[in-house]
Amino acid sequence: MDVVTAVVILGAILGVGGLIAAALIFxxxxxxxxxxxxxxxxxxxxxxxxxxxxxxxxxxxxxxxERALSKALDERLNQVSSRVGDSLEKTQQQQRxxxxxxxxxxxxxxxxxxxxxxxxxxxxxxQDILGNKQARGAFGEIQLRDLVDMVLPPAARKxxxxxxxxxxxxxxxxxxxxxxxxxxxxxxxxESYAAMQNAEDDQTxxxxxxxxxxxxLKHVDDIANKYIVPGETAEAALxxxxxxxxxxxxxxxxxxxxxxxxxxxxxxxxPTTLWATLNTIRAVLKDVRMREAAGVIxxxxxxxxxxxxxxxxxxxxxxxxxxxxxxxxxxxxxxxxKISRHGERIQxxxxxxxxxxxxxxxxxxxxxxxxxxxxxxxxxxxx
Numbered sequence: 206m207d208v209v210t211a212v213v214i215l216g217a218i219l220g221v222g223g224l225i226a227a228a229l230i231f232x233x234x235x236x237x238x239x240x241x242x243x244x245x246x247x248x249x250x251x252x253x254x255x256x257x258x259x260x261x262x263x264x265x266x267x268x269x270x271e272r273a274l275s276k277a278l279d280e281r282l283n284q285v286s287s288r289v290g291d292s293l294e295k296t297q298q299q300q301r302x303x304x305x306x307x308x309x310x311x312x313x314x315x316x317x318x319x320x321x322x323x324x325x326x327x328x329x330x331x332q333d334i335l336g337n338k339q340a341r342g343a344f345g346e347i348q349l350r351d352l353v354d355m356v357l358p359p360a361a362r363k364x365x366x367x368x369x370x371x372x373x374x375x376x377x378x379x380x381x382x383x384x385x386x387x388x389x390x391x392x393x394x395x396e397s398y399a400a401m402q403n404a405e406d407d408q409t410x411x412x413x414x415x416x417x418x419x420x421x422l423k424h425v426d427d428i429a430n431k432y433i434v435p436g437e438t439a440e441a442a443l444x445x446x447x448x449x450x451x452x453x454x455x456x457x458x459x460x461x462x463x464x465x466x467x468x469x470x471x472x473x474x475x476p477t478t479l480w481a482t483l484n485t486i487r488a489v490l491k492d493v494r495m496r497e498a499a500g501v502i503x504x505x506x507x508x509x510x511x512x513x514x515x516x517x518x519x520x521x522x523x524x525x526x527x528x529x530x531x532x533x534x535x536x537x538x539x540x541x542x543k544i545s546r547h548g549e550r551i552q553x554x555x556x557x558x559x560x561x562x563x564x565x566x567x568x569x570x571x572x573x574x575x576x577x578x579x580x581x582x583x584x585x586x587x588x
Contacts, residue, residue, distance in 0.1 A: 345391035345447040346375050352476060353378075353389075356483035361490055369434045375445075377438075378486060381493050384439040387486075388432035389479075391445045394420040398451050414458070421455065421462050421473075429469040441470040443482070449475050 353362050353376055366377035368388060376389040397420050401413035424444060432442045444466070446452045452475035455462055466473050474482060 345393045345445065348447045348476065349376055349389060349391045349445050349479075352479055353483060356480065356487055358487075358490075361486070368432055368438060372431050374432050380439070380486065380489070384441070386437070387439045387441065387443065388428070389443040389445055390424075390428050390432060391447060392421075392424040392428075393447055394424070394451065395448070398448075398454065401454075417454075418459055418462055421459070422465060425462075425466045425469050425471045425473075428471045433470065441472060443479070444471050444473045445479055446473060446475050449477060452478070 350364060357378070361379050363377040363379060364375065365373045368374050368377070374388040375391050378387040378389065380386060394417060397413055397417035401410055401417055404410035404413050428442050428444050432438065433440065446455075452473065455473065463473065
């Protein structure tokens with residue numbers, strides 16, 4: 206029994222008690238009216254019974270409502286528990302997925318960190334290489350070799366090729382005349398360029414720019430004097446700069462150096478411009494090979510026409526032989542027909558004396574047959 210039920214029962218008891226108290230009070234006031242007291246007691250008893258019945262019904266209703274409320278609360282709690290469980294499971298899955306993603310990202314970051322460490326080591330090694338003049342020159346030659354190998358066939362390139370008086374060039378492009386073989390020499394003026402980039406004031410920058418200009422002009426003069434040999438190489442040569450930054454700097458701020466290289470017929474190229482130049486040279490070589498192939502084809506066609514003319518002459522001669530043989534056969538047919546007619550005439554003759562007939566006819570017919578055979582003999586031999 207809950208609190209509400211207890212309150213209702215208590216109210217009912219208090220009501221009944223009040224009625225009984227009222228009955229007693231009225232009974233004391235009117236001692237003479239015993240009948241009224243009995244009626245009042247009866248009514249109070251009925252009222253108590255009705256109150257008890259109402260109280261019982263109210264208790265049943267309250268119990269039913271309590272059970273319904275308890276069931277609804279249980280269902281609501283079950284729904285809330287299910288939702289909370291689903292939410293907790295979903296949250297747990299999301300957290301697990303987030304942890305997996307975080308783990309994968311941490312692995313990626315770790316690999317990137319390793320790559321950065323390796324790259325830093327390689328950069329330090331590259332700085333060591335570029336800091337040494339000989340190693341820097343070898344670096345330029347290797348880059349030049351890689352570019353040329355990637356574009357041109359082996360027959361069109363030579364490395365450390367001899368030129369002039371015991372001089373060797375980094376790369377020699379073997380091209381037909383004109384223009385002839387083109388020399389390419391790799392140069393890398395990194396020190397003066399780095400000093401210009403790291404200059405802290407204008408004066409230091411001006412000094413570094415003068416040094417860079419002097420270095421490039423010296424390289425241009427060396428290439429022009431060593432690797433442009435009249436009658437052996439082309440009238441121009443290439444200076445390969447394995448740095449796009451230095452190449453761009455020269456064309457941006459050192460126009461006089463570029464003009465001086467043009468006058469010396471030494472053209473400065475970077476990896477990008479050299480790649481474009483090599484592709485142009487490859488197209489020229491392809492055109493030369495096509496021209497050579499076209500010349501060979503033309504010569505072979507001319508030889509073929511001579512053979513066709515010879516075959517036509519021989520077939521004409523053979524046709525003449527066949528015509529002569531046909532004429533000889535025709536003459537033979539004529540002779541055989543004549544012989545047949547003479548034979549028929551001989552058979553038709555009726556002579557009295559066979560011996561005289563044979564003597565008279567044999568001689569002329571034999572002479573005629575011999576003459577026909579002598580006439581057809583040379584023709585048969587020619588056929």
